[in-house]
Amino acid sequence: MKQKGVQYQFIAKTWQHQGPGGWYFVSLPTKLSQEIRTFFKMDEEGWGRLKVIAKIGNTEWKTAIWFDSKHNTYLLPLKADIRKKEQLFLGKTVVTILWI
Secondary structure, eight states: OOOOSOEEEEEEEEEEOSSTTOOEEEEOOHHHHHHHHHHHGGGOBGGGEEEEEEEETTEEEEEEEEEETTTTEEEEEEOHHHHHHTTOOTTOEEEEEEEO
């Protein structure tokens, strides 16, 4: 996959949304989210969705980050196949790279 755009890297712990079948996420650091929102808010789609290419470990995929106004940060959803490939579990600290 060819990377284009601005690259961001951060370290965060995985967490799960409460509720049945709750999704897994990593939250971007607040300061990083503010920077991304400053430069890319005009590219957001509905509900604060911003298309990105993400990479954790050896797995790279096209996805989107979502702005969470309650926590003033972007969230990166972690699909089951990504969690399986990279052996991600609740509370695991991961290095994440994003291209916007």
